[in-house]
Amino acid sequence: MGVAVVIGVALAIVQNKTRIGAIVRAGVDDREIISAMGINIRWVFTGMFVVGAALAAVGGVLGSGTESILPTGGNEVLLKALVVIIVGGLGSVSGAAVGAVLIGLIDVFAKVWIPELSYFTIFLPMALVLVIRPTGLFGKKA
Numbered sequence: 001m002g003v004a005v006v007i008g009v010a011l012a013i014v015q016n017k018t019r020i021g022a023i024v025r026a027g028v029d030d031r032e033i034i035s036a037m038g039i040n041i042r043w044v045f046t047g048m049f050v051v052g053a054a055l056a057a058v059g060g061v062l063g064s065g066t067e068s069i070l071p072t073g074g075n076e077v078l079l080k081a082l083v084v085i086i087v088g089g090l091g092s093v094s095g096a097a098v099g100a101v102l103i104g105l106i107d108v109f110a111k112v113w114i115p116e117l118s119y120f121t122i123f124l125p126m127a128l129v130l131v132i133r134p135t136g137l138f139g140k141k142a
Contacts (some may be wrong), residue, residue, distance in 0.1 A: 003062060007055065012093055024048060028091075078108070083126045089139025098137060 016019040027034045029040045032043050080103060088099030103122055110121035129136060 003058075007058070008093070008097055015093060020044070080122065083122050085136075086126050087129050087136060089136025091140070092136065092138035095136055095138030 015025070023034065023039055023041075023044055025071060027039075027044055031041050034044075037124060084099040084103050086099075088095030088097070103123065106125060107118065107122050112120040114121070133139075
């Protein structure tokens, strides 16, 4: 948990307080303008892909002690990740963090209290968020 918090805070600082974070945010919004300014946005996005792959590797290493390796093991993780992103709001790091904690707690409590409905309980908050706030808890309108 501590490693996740440290990585999350570091990513938030890089995204909001550094020049590379500003370049990435601007590149997502308007690639042409960033390219016109002389910044090779392909290299920036490639670098961000490498950072994401490295973070996935760190997550795999840290989670390997608690998870089993199964051929279909990624399906549950991907499904929960989709729910977390929808609940938190697309493009929001803080929304992803809040969504992850919220969905994680709901999932764990549901597996203890009502195990026969535990799979359904992660979709109920997602459906409620989509009805009440279609952009997610922290998402912005396009």
